[in-house]
Amino acid sequence: MSRTRTALLAALVLVAGASGTAVAAAPSAETGIAAIPCSVDYKVQNQWDTGFTAAVTITNNGAAKSSWAAKWSYAGNQKITSGWNAKISQSGTAVTAANETYNGSLGTGSSVSFGFNASYSGTNALPTTFTLDGVTCNVDDGSGGGGGGGGTDPSGRVDNPYAGAKVYVNPEWSAKAAAETGGSRVSNQPTGVWLDRIAAINGVNGGMGLRAHLDAALAQKGTGEEVVQLVVYDLPGRDCAALASNGELGPTEIGRYESEFIDPIAAILADSKYASLRIVTTIEIDSLPNLVTNTGSKATATPQCDTMLANGNYVKGVGYALNKLGAIPNVYNYIDAGHHGWLGWDDNFAPSANLFYQAANAEGATVNDVAGFITNTANYSALKENNFTINDSVNGVSVRQSKWVDWNRYVDEQSYAQAFRSELVSVGFNSGIGMLIDTSRNGWGGSARPTGPGATTSVDTYVDGGRYDRRIQVGNWCNQSGAGLGERPQAAPVAGIDAYVWMKPPGESDGSSTAIANDEGKGFDRMCDPTYTGNARNGNNLSGALPNAPLSGHWFSAQFQQLMANAYPPL
Numbered sequence: 250m251s252r253t254r255t256a257l258l259a260a261l262v263l264v265a266g267a268s269g270t271a272v273a274a275a276p277s278a279e280t281g282i283a284a285i286p287c288s289v290d291y292k293v294q295n296q297w298d299t300g301f302t303a304a305v306t307i308t309n310n311g312a313a314k315s316s317w318a319a320k321w322s323y324a325g326n327q328k329i330t331s332g333w334n335a336k337i338s339q340s341g342t343a344v345t346a347a348n349e350t351y352n353g354s355l356g357t358g359s360s361v362s363f364g365f366n367a368s369y370s371g372t373n374a375l376p377t378t379f380t381l382d383g384v385t386c387n388v389d390d391g392s393g394g395g396g397g398g399g400g401t402d403p404s405g406r407v408d409n410p411y412a413g414a415k416v417y418v419n420p421e422w423s424a425k426a427a428a429e430t431g432g433s434r435v436s437n438q439p440t441g442v443w444l445d446r447i448a449a450i451n452g453v454n455g456g457m458g459l460r461a462h463l464d465a466a467l468a469q470k471g472t473g474e475e476v477v478q479l480v481v482y483d484l485p486g487r488d489c490a491a492l493a494s495n496g497e498l499g500p501t502e503i504g505r506y507e508s509e510f511i512d513p514i515a516a517i518l519a520d521s522k523y524a525s526l527r528i529v530t531t532i533e534i535d536s537l538p539n540l541v542t543n544t545g546s547k548a549t550a551t552p553q554c555d556t557m558l559a560n561g562n563y564v565k566g567v568g569y570a571l572n573k574l575g576a577i578p579n580v581y582n583y584i585d586a587g588h589h590g591w592l593g594w595d596d597n598f599a600p601s602a603n604l605f606y607q608a609a610n611a612e613g614a615t616v617n618d619v620a621g622f623i624t625n626t627a628n629y630s631a632l633k634e635n636n637f638t639i640n641d642s643v644n645g646v647s648v649r650q651s652k653w654v655d656w657n658r659y660v661d662e663q664s665y666a667q668a669f670r671s672e673l674v675s676v677g678f679n680s681g682i683g684m685l686i687d688t689s690r691n692g693w694g695g696s697a698r699p700t701g702p703g704a705t706t707s708v709d710t711y712v713d714g715g716r717y718d719r720r721i722q723v724g725n726w727c728n729q730s731g732a733g734l735g736e737r738p739q740a741a742p743v744a745g746i747d748a749y750v751w752m753k754p755p756g757e758s759d760g761s762s763t764a765i766a767n768d769e770g771k772g773f774d775r776m777c778d779p780t781y782t783g784n785a786r787n788g789n790n791l792s793g794a795l796p797n798a799p800l801s802g803h804w805f806s807a808q809f810q811q812l813m814a815n816a817y818p819p820l
Contacts, residue, residue, distance in 0.1 A: 286311040287386040289319070289379040292412065294364075294740055300330075301373055305346065306362040306744045307355075307381060314355040314382070318347040321376040327369045335363035351635060360744035409683055410527040410581045410620070411740035411748040414474035417442075417466040421457055422754045425804050429756070431813055434820045439738050440689070441478040441531065441752035443802065446497050446769065447509050450517070459514065463523045470526065478752060480531045480626075481574070483510050484566045488535050489553035490543040490786065491726070491760075492772035500553070503562045507569050515573040518580055528580045531685075531752055532570055534626045536563045537608055538587035541601050548785040564604075568611025575618025583685055584609070586622040588630045589665030590723035593657040602672045609678070616678050620747075623685040624666045627753035629720060629729045631691050632736060634661040636702045636715030643708040651712040653723065655788075660716075662686055663743065670745045683747030688735030689755050693717040694817025697731060717817075724787035727759040727777040728795040728808055733815025756809030762798040771800050 290306040307319055319335075323342045335346040352361055379386045416439035426436035442462050444450060452458030457465070459479075466477045485503050487496030498506055518528055540563055543554040557563050567584065574580045584605055586592065592601045609616050624630075639660050641648045649656050659665040666684040674680050703714015719731045736742070736749045760777035775781040776792045783789040798805055813820055 285386065286384045287379075287381040289381075289386045290741075290744075291321075291376060291379070292741055293373065293375070294412075296373060299370065300366060300368045302364065302366050304362065304364040304741050306360050306741075307379075307386070308360040308744070309355045309357065309381065311357065311384070313357050313359075314353075316348050316353040317355050317361070317382055318345055319379060319381050320345050321379045323376060324374040325369060325372055327367050327373065329365050329367045332365035333363060334361075335365075337363070337365055362743035364742075405578050406581065406620070407527075408681055409741060409747045410476050410529055414476045414527055414740070415439075415469065416738060416750075417462070417469060417475060417477045419462065419754070420465060422756075426756060426809070429806060429809055429813075431820070432809070435734065435755070435813065438751055439476075439478065440754040441480045441750070443480040443482060443754075444510075444514065445480070445482045445802065447483065447505075447513075450510070450513050459517050463517070463526065463528075466526055467523070474527060475525075476527045476529055478529045478531070478750065479514075480534065480752060481511075481514065481570055482531075482534060484533050484536050485562045486553060486557045487533075488539070489557050490539050490549070490551050491535065491776065492774035495770060495772045497770035500556050500560060500562065503565055503569075506562075506566050511566075511570050511573050515577065518574065519577045524579055526579060528577075529620075529685075530570075530574050530580055530582050531623050531626060532574075532582055532584045533563075533567050534585040534623075535587070536585065537567060537604055538585070538591055538597075538601060539563075541597050541604055542591065543786070564608045564611050567608040568614045571609060571614035571618040572612055575614060581620035582618055583621045583623045584619060585626055586624050586666075586669060586684075588625045588628045589657065589659040589662055590628075590630050592669070593659040593665050595658065598658065598669070598672060599676075602669070602676045605673065606676045606678065619678060619682060621683040621685065622666075622669070622673065623687065623750070623752065624669070625662045625687045625691060627687065627689075627759065628726055629691050629693075629718065629732050630662045630665075630723070631693055631716070631718040632661060632686065632688055632749075633663050634716055634718070636699055636717075637712055639664075641711070643705050643711045646708040648708060648712060651708045653709070653712045653716060655723075657723075661718075662691065663746070667743075667745045684745055685748050685750050685752070686746060687752045688738075688749045689751035689753045690729070690732045690735065690812060691718075692733035692735035692812075692815060692817035693719055693731070694733040694819055695731070695815035697815075698817060721793040722783070722787045722790040725776070725790070725793040727774065727792060728762075728798045728805065729793050730779075730795050730811075731793075731815060732808075732812060733817055734812045734820070735817065737818075755812050756804055756806070758798045758801055758803050758805040758808065760798065760801045762794065762796050765800055767800055769800065769802075771802075 288308045292304045293301050294304050295302040329339050337346045418439050422440050423436045426432040450459050483496050485498040485506050486500035539554045540558045543549050544558045571582050575582050609619050670684050697719050699715050703711045705711050738750050740748050760774050764773035777794050779794045779796050781792045
């Protein structure tokens with residue numbers, strides 16, 4: 250930390266930043282103060298004339314707990330009206346938040362998050378003192394990192410670009426969504442803008458180019474903060490294991506990638522006209538994970554991925570993008586980190602983190618060019634599986650041995666993202682990195698959503714009967730039948746997660762069900778064909794894809810309608 254905090258600790262004063270954030274965190278070594286028993290991150294995420302939404306994350310630095318209760322008091326007339334992930338009660342100005350049955354366990358160094366809506370009038374003063382099970386949680390000056398706090402780094406970047414900011418609503422996507430029956434319920438949600446070929450920089454088929462989107466973001470911004478979400482996605486030999494998203498550049502065309510794709514994007518983003526925007530760049534989805542899982546002697550290997558591993562152009566391209574874009578002070582780079590059903594196995598988890606570190610130090614880049622990582626981009630993995638855990642067993646058989654989990658260490662995306670964040674820090678990434686989770690299509694609601702655990706006849710009936718994710722196999726990725734919209738985009742929902750995002754715009758196809766001639770460099774992948782019986786990457790199961798799908802990125806009305814019908818939380 251940059252300043253000593255003895256006076257702050259003595260006064261127990263929480264400092265509110267411009268984002269409406271109050272932070273209490275561990276003390277620095279320079280103060281000489283003993284380790285604190287707990288820390289609290291209290292954020293006002295949204296505020297209006299008569300109310301506000303807040304998120305609270307508590308970290309336990311003491312002995313492990315099987316239950317917990319946090320308390321604080323308000324100086325004003327704040328009244329909590331509803332809450333989630335904790336049992337919240339209020340008596341006068343005093344508030345108590347106690348654990349739910351599913352989140353009572355709080356190990357040493359572990360965090361728990363909850364949130365609430367509240368009313369107020371006058372001044373919404375922040376609480377100044379928090380306790381955990383009667384012990385006062387010490388406070389900080391708010392300059393620290395940790396993924397979701399309110400501090401800054403030397404470049405002027407904030408710790409979490411989503412904190413206290415609106416997020417850009419793409420008017421092109423919004424118009425398509427609004428034109429659908431019932432689509433106005435979600436057409437105001439922010440989604441990612443995909444730069445998936447060189448022509449997209451200036452706009453294709455009369456559509457908006459990058460400058461047009463940034464200009465529109467400035468118009469939406471007003472006097473507040475605004476995040477713009479971009480997907481930078483055109484590596485040489487792109488997506489070497491999935492034909493539907495192959496790109497325009499051949500495996501050796503790294504020079505064109507740098508000079509015709511990344512350099513022009515960087516030049517536009519560096520324009521001082523856009524300096525007031527917070528620009529989030531999702532760097533090359535699906536690329537680096539392929540080098541870990543689909544190369545060499547593995548059954549899932551492809552010649553194309555072996556080529557990209559050998560020529561190094563994925564690593565070079567990602568490093569170059571991080572270097573060029575990371576040099577722009579208001580750009581926040583998030584590297585794609587697959588999803589739990591891809592990298593959650595022991596053989597993939599640590600090797601992926603090491604490969605990402607290699608790429609983050611290639612072509613002049615450093616870890617300081619990385620704001621964080623994004624998981625589940627354009628995928629369907631459930632955010633949280635509440636009906637079973639990785640530690641459960643049935644008749645002495647571990648959940649890990651079920652056909653669905655198949656020895657994975659993780660059963661859902663949030664547990665994977667939080668654990669992978671720790672792994673990334675351990676291999677050398679900055680401790681302040683945050684994670685994004687794409688929740689655009691992982692809601693799995695509707696009538697097929699289980700209401701409780703499956704039968705304990707066997708470990709498979711237990712898992713299959715209780716899992717929200719209704720895919721045939723966790724490796725299925727194309728236009729999945731039965732999927733629904735997931736959690737709406739929100740900042741800092743839980744510890745270590747900078748935001749839930751809709752990086753993949755709902756309603757845009759993953760790939761065509763049959764071969765379609767095109768000038769976009771996109772091939773036909775049988776995983777998008779509902780009659781396909783699979784390959785090694787999905788355990789030779791049916792693809793689970795919807796029929797009659799258009800090319801990847803094109804509007805797929807039937808899918809959008811299904812996503813709305815199966816949304817969870819429901820629309």
